[in-house]
Amino acid sequence: MPIIGILGKPNSGKTTFFNALTMQSAKVAPYPFTTIEPNKGIAYVRVECVCKEFNVKDNPRNSVCVDGIRYVPVELIDVAGLVQDAWKGRGLGNKFLDEIRKADAIILVVDVSGTTDSEGRIVKPGTYDPINEPEMIFNELLMWVFNNLKEEIEKDLRKIQRLDYNENVQILERYLSGFSLKRKQIANALIKSRLEKKKVAEWSEEEIRNFCKELLLSSKPFLIAANKIDLPTSNENYKRMKEKYKDFIIIPTSAESELALRKAKENKMIEYNDGKIRILKEIDEKQRKALEYIQKNVLEKYGSTGVQEALEACYFKLLNYVAVFPVEDQNKLTDHEGNVLPDVFLVPSDMNVRDFASEYIHTELGKYFLYAIDVRKKQKLGEDYILKHRDVIKIVSSK
Numbered sequence: 001m002p003i004i005g006i007l008g009k010p011n012s013g014k015t016t017f018f019n020a021l022t023m024q025s026a027k028v029a030p031y032p033f034t035t036i037e038p039n040k041g042i043a044y045v046r047v048e049c050v051c052k053e054f055n056v057k058d059n060p061r062n063s064v065c066v067d068g069i070r071y072v073p074v075e076l077i078d079v080a081g082l083v084q085d086a087w088k089g090r091g092l093g094n095k096f097l098d099e100i101r102k103a104d105a106i107i108l109v110v111d112v113s114g115t116t117d118s119e120g121r122i123v124k125p126g127t128y129d130p131i132n133e134p135e136m137i138f139n140e141l142l143m144w145v146f147n148n149l150k151e152e153i154e155k156d157l158r159k160i161q162r163l164d165y166n167e168n169v170q171i172l173e174r175y176l177s178g179f180s181l182k183r184k185q186i187a188n189a190l191i192k193s194r195l196e197k198k199k200v201a202e203w204s205e206e207e208i209r210n211f212c213k214e215l216l217l218s219s220k221p222f223l224i225a226a227n228k229i230d231l232p233t234s235n236e237n238y239k240r241m242k243e244k245y246k247d248f249i250i251i252p253t254s255a256e257s258e259l260a261l262r263k264a265k266e267n268k269m270i271e272y273n274d275g276k277i278r279i280l281k282e283i284d285e286k287q288r289k290a291l292e293y294i295q296k297n298v299l300e301k302y303g304s305t306g307v308q309e310a311l312e313a314c315y316f317k318l319l320n321y322v323a324v325f326p327v328e329d330q331n332k333l334t335d336h337e338g339n340v341l342p343d344v345f346l347v348p349s350d351m352n353v354r355d356f357a358s359e360y361i362h363t364e365l366g367k368y369f370l371y372a373i374d375v376r377k378k379q380k381l382g383e384d385y386i387l388k389h390r391d392v393i394k395i396v397s398s399k
């Protein structure tokens with residue numbers, strides 16, 4: 001299952017973000033280090049289903065379809081707050097980062113209101129500037145990977161002296177095996193850091209660091225959730241942050257608002273869809289005020305709470321994934337048990353149909369691959385065909 005990690009300094013709203021997306025009730029509190037053990041849960045990414053287009057009633061297995069929208073489950077991991085020098089063991093240290101190793105991408109939750117300092121302590125609004133937070137968190141991640149790799153290299157230095165640079169990818173793959181990386185990602189980072197022609201044993205610290213930086217940016221990409229956007233001091237900071245991190249995706253979010261709205265929806269108090277609220281039953285003064293606050297400070301200003309958008313942007317904007325619907329019977333759109341449009345998978349946008357067959361359906365199907373069929377166009381596709389968003393695919397193999 002696809003995995004997203006939530007990272008940020010203490011008290012920035014990570015667990016609230018997590019609770020809103022998973023509807024769990026992990027502990028939230030207005031002080032640092034509330035979360036110690038990681039929280040894990042299931043959130044959903046929306047994809048426009050193909051059931052309406054093909055005019056069929058589907059029986060999804062790996063996802064849920066509501067009114068033509070597929071809800072594809074992804075795993076969400078919320079970890080403890082990260083402080084400067086965590087890599088040296090400050091705060092709760094960096095042990096918990098091990099949970100982030102498996103993530104496809106990271107949502108970096110920043111308290112953009114500036115009402116908590118870099119350690120998550122509550123401060124007077126306007127006395128702390130959150131602008132450097134994304135950099136600080138990225139640097140901690142970088143130091144963590146860097147130290148891991150440096151240790152591995154040092155342990156092995158004698159042995160790897162005699163290897164040449166052609167073997168760089170293999171050695172690095174072994175050293176970094178815990179980070180669930182693809183060979184291609186390592187090879188690309190080598191090129192970007194201009195180290196593909198220098199053997200690992202001869203890398204300077206600076207070069208190891210540069211390599212790790214490129215590797216992180218491409219294999220654990222992050223977007224920034226400018227959280228607590230509802231507070232009065234947030235907008236100005238958010239604007240400056242957008243200026244500073246031009247190359248990154250920044251989404252204004254209010255995790256607390258999203259959580260409140262989802263709960264109100266669950267209690268059938270409101271209808272809540274695409275950033276619009278409709279009150280369904282008698283509510284008391286306090287509830288009315290809370291809804292008005294969200295309406296005025298979040299929905300009217302930013303169009304939505306940004307929380308679901310941030311999750312989906314990870315897959316469709318940051319990672320550029322596509323959603324693919326495989327079927328076994330191209331006429332009935334079923335699997336072998338007769339389920340109509342049973343599955344939808346989120347896959348990297350540079351994936352060819354043969355790799356998709358082996359990695360997502362069955363290794364055998366990739367091994368004995370003959371061709372695929374684009375069910376929509378009723379066209380044969382060769383193994384090199386690169387999958388597109390909302391493709392419906394049948395794989396034909398010789399076995």
Ligand SMILES: Nc1nc2c(ncn2[C@@H]2O[C@H](COP(=O)(O)OP(=O)(O)OP(=O)(O)O)[C@@H](O)[C@H]2O)c(=O)[nH]1
Nearest residue numbers: 010011012013014015016029033034035081254255
């Ligand atoms: N105003 C406002 N407050 C928020 C928002 N999101 C979270 N909070 C509050 O921020 C405080 C910290 O929230 P948590 O979710 O516990 O933060 P955390 O980042 O998980 O904190 P640690 O686990 O201690 O690192 C709580 O009081 C939340 O209610 C938001 O969007 N707006």
Ligand SMILES: [Mg+2]
Nearest residue numbers: 014015034035
């Ligand atoms: Mg927390």
